[in-house]
Amino acid sequence: MNLSPSIQAPKQAENPVSHPAKTRAPVARRKVFYVSGFDPLGPRRYRELHRSEGRLQAEISGYDLKLEGQNRSEDGAYRWRTSLRKDGQTTEAEFEFLGWDDIVRHSIRPSLLYVYSLMFRTFWAYLSSGAIAAMLKLRSGPLIAGLVPAAVMLFYLLYAGLAGLAGGMLAGAFGAPGWAMLATGGLAGLLIMLGTRYLEEQMMVYFMVNDLGYTAVAGGEYPAPVSQRLDRFAEVIAAAMRDPDYDEVLVVGHSSGAQLAVTALARARNMAPDVPVSLLTLGQSIAMLSFLTRANELRADLATVADDPRTFWLDVTAMGDGACFALTDPVASCRTRGRVGNSPIVMSAAFSQTMDPGEMKRYRWRFMRLHFQYLCAFRRPGEFDYFQITGGAERLADRFAERPSSPSMLAEPVAPICHPG
Numbered sequence: 001m002n003l004s005p006s007i008q009a010p011k012q013a014e015n016p017v018s019h020p021a022k023t024r025a026p027v028a029r030r031k032v033f034y035v036s037g038f039d040p041l042g043p044r045r046y047r048e049l050h051r052s053e054g055r056l057q058a059e060i061s062g063y064d065l066k067l068e069g070q071n072r073s074e075d076g077a078y079r080w081r082t083s084l085r086k087d088g089q090t091t092e093a094e095f096e097f098l099g100w101d102d103i104v105r106h107s108i109r110p111s112l113l114y115v116y117s118l119m120f121r122t123f124w125a126y127l128s129s130g131a132i133a134a135m136l137k138l139r140s141g142p143l144i145a146g147l148v149p150a151a152v153m154l155f156y157l158l159y160a161g162l163a164g165l166a167g168g169m170l171a172g173a174f175g176a177p178g179w180a181m182l183a184t185g186g187l188a189g190l191l192i193m194l195g196t197r198y199l200e201e202q203m204m205v206y207f208m209v210n211d212l213g214y215t216a217v218a219g220g221e222y223p224a225p226v227s228q229r230l231d232r233f234a235e236v237i238a239a240a241m242r243d244p245d246y247d248e249v250l251v252v253g254h255s256s257g258a259q260l261a262v263t264a265l266a267r268a269r270n271m272a273p274d275v276p277v278s279l280l281t282l283g284q285s286i287a288m289l290s291f292l293t294r295a296n297e298l299r300a301d302l303a304t305v306a307d308d309p310r311t312f313w314l315d316v317t318a319m320g321d322g323a324c325f326a327l328t329d330p331v332a333s334c335r336t337r338g339r340v341g342n343s344p345i346v347m348s349a350a351f352s353q354t355m356d357p358g359e360m361k362r363y364r365w366r367f368m369r370l371h372f373q374y375l376c377a378f379r380r381p382g383e384f385d386y387f388q389i390t391g392g393a394e395r396l397a398d399r400f401a402e403r404p405s406s407p408s409m410l411a412e413p414v415a416p417i418c419h420p421g
Contacts, residue, residue: 026393027247030093031240035233035264037255038211040105043078043097049375050095054082054387057377062086065387070094075232084391093391098233098264103225108210112193115206119153122213129219130416131291137414138333141322142285145367146212149205156196164189204368211256212288220295222263230260234267241272248395250278255323255371258284258315258330259298266301269308278396279305279313280389281344282374283321286330291415299334299419306331306343307421312397313344316374316384320351320360323371327409334415346405347383354378 051067058065063086070079078097083090126132135143168185200206240249253261258281265279290298305311317326329346332339356379363369375386389396
C-alpha cells in the first residue's frame with residue numbers, strides 16, 4: 001500500500017549521470033557475481049533453482065539454456081556455468097556465489113531469551129532513529145513485514161502469560177500452596193513458549209527478527225565479519241573487471257544482498273577505477289538499513305555507485321513482493337538532493353502481468369516465494385528475464401539504457417539522515 005502517493009520521481013534531474021556507452025557487440029563471455037540475502041541455506045539452493053527455473057523459462061521463451069557445475073574458486077567460492085543460445089548466438093556465463101551464509105548461520109541463536117532481546121533492541125533502533133516514521137512515506141511492505149514478527153512475538157508472550165496465570169489458578173483451585181501455584185504457572189507459560197518453536201517453519205517469526213536485527217542493532221553499520229567478507233567480495237569483483245576475457249561483469253544482489261552488492265562494488269571500484277561494470281539489484285529493501293543512524297558507509301556507497309558513469313545499475317522490484325520497497329529509488333530516498341540523473345533505472349517485474357493468475361493466487365500468502373520470483377520463470381514473459389539478463393548476448397546497458405524508470409517511482413529524500421552528496 002502506498003501511504004504517500006504524492007511522492008513521485010522528479011520530472012527532470014539536475015546534473016544527469018550518463019550511463020556507460022552502449023555497444024551492440026554481443027557478449028560471448030560474461031562473469032556474474034551473485035550476492036544472496038540473509039539466507040543460511042547456502043549456494044546449492046541457488047544453483048538448483050537456476051537450473052530448474054532456467055530450463056522452464058527457456059521452454060516458455062524459446063531459447064536453449066544449459067547449466068553445469070564448476071570446481072570451486074581458489075578461495076572456495078561456489079561456481080557454476082551456463083550456456084545460452086538464442087537466434088544463432090551462444091553466450092557463456094560463469095556464476096560465482098559470493099557467500100556469507102556461514103555468517104548468517106553463526107548469527108542465528110536458538111535461545112528464546114536472545115531472540116526476544118534482539119526483537120526489543122531492533123524495534124528501539126528503528127523507533128529512536130526516526131526510521132519507522134520515515135519509511136511510512138514509502139511503500140511500506142518491508143516495514144509491515146518487520147513489525148508483524150514483533151507483534152506475533154508479543155502475542156506469544158501474552159498467550160504464555162495467560163496460560164501461566166490459568167495454570168497457577170487451576171493449581172490453587174485444587175488446594176496447592178503458593179509455591180506450587182507459581183511453579184505450575186511458570187511451567188505452563190514455559191511450555192507455551194517452547195511450543196512456539198514448532199510454528200517457526202511456517203511463520204519464520206524468529207528468523208525474520210534475526211534478519212532485521214543483525215545489522216539494525218549496530219545502527220546500520222556493517223558488523224565486522226560482514227565488512228571483512230565485503231573486502232573479499234570487492235577483490236574478486238575487481239579482478240574480474242580487470243580480466244579482458246570477460247565482455248561483461250555483472251554483479252547481482254537479491255533482497256538484503258542488494259546493499260552488500262552496492263558496497264562490494266563501491267569498494268571494487270577503488271581497485272579497478274576505469275572499467276565498465278553492471279549492477280542488478282532485485283527485491284531490495286535497502287531503506288531498512290540506509291535509514292538507520294550509523295549507516296553512513298552505505299549511504300555514501302549508494303551515491304558513489306549511482307554517480308559512477310562506468311556503472312550501469314538496474315533496480316527491479318514488484319508491487320506483489322511484500323518484502324521489498326517496490327519502485328523506490330534506494331539512492332534518492334536517503335540523499336539530500338534526491339534523485340540525480342537516471343541511475344539507477346527503477347523498473348517493475350510486474351508480477352500481476354507476468355505471472356500466471358493461478359500462481360499469483362497460489363502464492364498470495366507465501367511471501368518468501370514471491371520474494372524469490374525474480375530468480376524464477378515467468379509464464380507470461382515481459383521485459384524482465386533473469387536468465388537472459390545473466391546468460392544472454394546483450395549487456396545490461398544494451399537492454400535497458402534507453403528504458404525510463406517507472407513513472408510511479410518514489411524518488412524524494414525522506415530518510416532521517418541523508419547523504420549530503
